[in-house]
Amino acid sequence: MTPFSDYQHASFDLDGTIIDSILVMEKAWNTVCSEFGITVPFIAYKDKIGVPFNVILDRLGLDELGDEFERRYFDLTAELVDEITVFNGFPEFLEKVKAQGCSTSIITSKPSQNTHAILNKANISVDVVVCGDEVNLGKPHQESFQHVVSTIGHKSCLRSIYFGDGLPDFIFSVNAGIDYCHCNFGVHGQLSPLIFPKPRTIDSWHNMLTP
Known part of the structure; x- marks a missing residue:
């Protein structure tokens, strides 16, 4: 697997990945x-x-x-x-990602009004936010990631990873041609063990804060 420090772009789902909703x-x-x-x-x-x-x-x-x-x-x-909370360790991980020079995005099926209200309340800021009502074809179609690439540039997304918590997120990453990391603590729990090749997984954001 690609060492995380080698990624140029980190993208995140919202519900079940960044927030507990x-x-x-x-x-x-x-x-x-x-x-x-x-x-x-x-x-x-x-x-x-x-x-x-x-x-x-x-x-x-x-x-x-x-x-x-x-x-x-x-x-x-x-x-x-x-009543919505941010998962422990995510703000610290996001800062770590930014510090190593990664560009960042959030790609969610949630509508823009709700998404930005949550991000503003949680004081979470990324380079690009793509919401479900801003694209013609939502996840798992790759259009959302194409929007990210067109916004921040192809060279900034050559090595990208998407963090999600469900099978649609995994399929989205495959369609977009980017790596995937599954958040076992999210809405859907662990992915089926029958999925191959098996993506990387984390049990909490604190897993990503250790060297």
Whole structure:
């Protein structure tokens, strides 16, 4: 595997990677389902987190609810932003990455308004943020990373790694042609052992702070 010090660019997912937001998601999902008279349990939604929200609705057979359902869900998560926390060790790791000269980005399926509110509250700053409502094709399509490359330059992304917490993140990294590191502490836990070649993994951000 490429030594981490050799990477030129580090990119991150948001939910389950930088922030612990699963309880907020559950509260918002249960509330919006109750308001719309829907009986889809949160676990069904949780299993599909990582792709655009409209894709999740389609896979759950809820595509007819459309924009109103999505807007209400993200309004609820915005109201609960104070309950979202940053995973221990991430701010220190981000500073370490920047200190070694890496450019940085966040690529998330979350809409831009919610994403920037969370990042501002947490005082997290990266070179490029790409949100789900800013691209035509969200993860696992590679368009989001193409946007990063066009923004900071191809030479700054020759050796890149993406940190995520779900299978869509792994597939995204494959599609984008970049390395992947799986966060076992995220929403989906460990990846299937059947995946080959097996990507690097971490159990906490503190794993990345040791020499």
